[in-house]
Structure formats: C-alpha cells, structure tokens
Amino acid sequence: MTSLDFTKGHGTQNDFVLLDDSDGTLPVKLSDDVVRFLADRRAGLGADGVIRVVRSIEVEEGRRVLESEPGATWFMDYRNADGSIAQMCGNGVRVFAAYLEQLGLVTFVPGVRVPIGTRAGLRTIEKIGEWFRVGMGEYSFPAPAEQVALGADSSVAIRGLSGIGGSDARPALSVDMGNPHTVVALASLEDLAGIDFTAPPAVEPVPPHGTNVEAVVPGPQIIDDRGHLTGHVTMRVHERGVGETRSCGTGACAAALAVRHWMTLAGVGAGVDDGRDAGASSVPDAWLVDVPGGTVKVEVEGRNVYLSGPAVLVAAGQVELP
Known part of the structure; x- marks a missing residue:
C-alpha cells in the first residue's frame, strides 16, 4: 500500500483534499480511481474535489499561462469528486491559496495580487483580512445575443419544482x-x-461538456458600510461530476451575474446588458451570495469578476491508498 500525505480544507463548506506535489515527488499518479477514493465520504477521506499543488511549468495549461504571466509559478490541478478534470473552482482556488501559504510557497502581502495558473487561465489572489479575494477573469454569456437579450437560452427541469405554463421546465440563462x-x-x-438535487437537473439543450446548475432567489438590496448599493442572492447548486454541494464559487459568480442581467432587462437600470457591456449603473456591481455553507461576495468591474470569501484548513495526515 502507498501512503499519501494530505491536507483537508473548505471554502464555505465546499471541501477539498489537498496534495502537495510542489517538488514533483507525489508517489502516485492522480488517476480517476485515486481521486474517487480520496473523495469518497465512506471509504476515503471525503471531499467535493481534489486539488494538487504543482509547478505551472509541469502542466501543459500551466505553460500557456506562463507565456503571458511568468510570475504564475503555481498551478491548481483540480479534479471533481468523480475524477473528471475541471477548469476552475472559485472556492477551491481560495483554499489552494491558503494551502500555498501554509506550505510557505507564497507570502501574501496586503495590496499585492499573486498570479496562479488554472485550466481556465490566469487567476490572481490577494488576502484581505482573513478572506481571500480572487480575480476570476472575464465572464461571458455564451448564447447568441438575441437569446441573451431575452434573458434565457435554455430550460431546466428540477425534481420537486413545478414548471411554468404547464411545462416541467423553467427558463434559464447560461453563464461562462x-x-x-x-x-x-x-x-x-x-x-x-x-x-431535490439528489438527481441531476435536466438541461435543454444538453451542454456539450455538462454544466453546473444554480437555483437562485434574489433578495432585497442593501447599502453597505461604505454607502455602496449591494445586491443579494440565495442559491443552491448542483455541480457536474459531484452532485449538490454546500457552495460553489464560480456558481456564486454566475448567480450574481444572471440576476444582475435580469434586473437590467427588467428596467431596474437604463439600457440592456447584452453580454458585451457592464450593465446599467443603478444595478449593483457588488453582491452577497448566501449558500448553504455560508456567504461569499461577488464584485463586477467591467467584464471582470472578483470573488471574496473564507478558506479554512481543518486537518492534515496520511492516507493509505488501496
């Protein structure tokens, strides 16, 4: 049997097994079987995903990031609980940052953004108090402009939720x-x-690479302590390759962006966000998103999105791989 050192962490209860491969000496290949075992909540350690710390130069996608940002030394190799490779995880990248800090691989200085590589491209991380703020890159509405202008490009049927107008499905908006x-x-x-998220929602048309589904309820807007208008959303999420999780960072961003877009279409602000502009000024650019595991903050600056929230490392040890 092979022993594997691990650390366990979570971001708003979206939990991960973290593996240090910073020197390239991980004793096993991170195969689908290994990931599924580590993520198994009965036979393994239990997690929504597995994150490996590796040098960007060692990963093809990481080398592409280094071409534009030579300072992105570290790469977040993220796998879903079923072993499938995922491009990005907003909660996972914060926990990844906390793990880099614990390992002594990165020192976070106030006001300085640290670049890292992911399969979704370059991401930046800064520490603000006890939270980490992640530059999530640019968002987009991938549907044709005429569908985006209507606020929906697909339909979703969720067990336990009746549809509208006699249909089992409800209109939905895709966010990348x-x-x-x-x-x-x-x-x-x-x-x-x-x-009921124990069964995967039925999405039409079927996305070619699957999709995460966020069910959202917009809440009342608030004025924060700096006098800024702040939106509010409550959500649950079904993640592809995982099932329902207690939180999803990229999903929180998608939820805020979709509600923000719908508000603009409803005439809350002047003009229409057609996926190419930042929306009307009277629509909030800052959002608090409540998930079952806690609260995160989403901020929109032009086409770029920032996600802030906690990251907690809770345990470390060794596991014997069968």
Whole structure:
C-alpha cells in the first residue's frame, strides 16, 4: 500500500483534499480511481474535489499561462469528486491559496495580487483580512445575443419544482465563468428549500461538456458600510461530476451575474446588458451570495469578476491508498 500525505480544507463548506506535489515527488499518479477514493465520504477521506499543488511549468495549461504571466509559478490541478478534470473552482482556488501559504510557497502581502495558473487561465489572489479575494477573469454569456437579450437560452427541469405554463421546465440563462453554468430563478426561499438535487437537473439543450446548475432567489438590496448599493442572492447548486454541494464559487459568480442581467432587462437600470457591456449603473456591481455553507461576495468591474470569501484548513495526515 502507498501512503499519501494530505491536507483537508473548505471554502464555505465546499471541501477539498489537498496534495502537495510542489517538488514533483507525489508517489502516485492522480488517476480517476485515486481521486474517487480520496473523495469518497465512506471509504476515503471525503471531499467535493481534489486539488494538487504543482509547478505551472509541469502542466501543459500551466505553460500557456506562463507565456503571458511568468510570475504564475503555481498551478491548481483540480479534479471533481468523480475524477473528471475541471477548469476552475472559485472556492477551491481560495483554499489552494491558503494551502500555498501554509506550505510557505507564497507570502501574501496586503495590496499585492499573486498570479496562479488554472485550466481556465490566469487567476490572481490577494488576502484581505482573513478572506481571500480572487480575480476570476472575464465572464461571458455564451448564447447568441438575441437569446441573451431575452434573458434565457435554455430550460431546466428540477425534481420537486413545478414548471411554468404547464411545462416541467423553467427558463434559464447560461453563464461562462471559465467553466459552464446554467442559472434558473425561483420565486421564494420555500421553493428553493423544496427542490431535490439528489438527481441531476435536466438541461435543454444538453451542454456539450455538462454544466453546473444554480437555483437562485434574489433578495432585497442593501447599502453597505461604505454607502455602496449591494445586491443579494440565495442559491443552491448542483455541480457536474459531484452532485449538490454546500457552495460553489464560480456558481456564486454566475448567480450574481444572471440576476444582475435580469434586473437590467427588467428596467431596474437604463439600457440592456447584452453580454458585451457592464450593465446599467443603478444595478449593483457588488453582491452577497448566501449558500448553504455560508456567504461569499461577488464584485463586477467591467467584464471582470472578483470573488471574496473564507478558506479554512481543518486537518492534515496520511492516507493509505488501496
């Protein structure tokens, strides 16, 4: 049997097994079977995903990041619980940052953004207090402009949720955050609590690479302590390759962006966000997103999105691989 050193961490209860391969001496190949064992909540350690710390130069996608940003020394090699490779994870990248800090590989200085490589491209991380703020890159609405202008390009049927107008499905909007998301709006927190995410939602048309599905309920806007208008969303998420999780960072970004877009279409602000501009000024650019595992903050600056939230390392040890 092979022993493997690990660390366990979570971001708003989206949890991960973390592996240090910073010197290239990980004793096993990170195969689908190894990932599934580590993520198994009964036979293994239990996690929503597995994250390997590796030098960007050692990974093809990391070498591409280094071409534009030579300072992106470290690469987040992220796998879903079923072993499938994922492009990005907003909660995972914060936990990755906390792990880099614990390993002594990165020192976070206030006001300085640290570049890292991911399969979704370059990401930046800075530490603000006890939270990490991640530059998530640019978002997009991948559907044709005429569908984006209508606020929906697909439909989603979720067990336990009745449709509208006699259909089992509800209209939804696709959002690309480096990985695919489909966001569907619900009328109330009671509706949100009543849905059944033990079965994957049925999305039409079927996305070619699967999708994460966010069910969201917009809440009342608030004025923060700096006098800024802040939106509010409550969400649950079904992640591709995992199932329902307690949180999803890229999903929180997608949820805020979809609600922000719908608000603009509804005339809350002047003009229409057609996926190419930042939306009307009276629509919030800052959002608090409540998930079952806590709260994160999403900020929109032009086409770029920033995600802030906690990251906690809870345990470390050795596991014997069968």
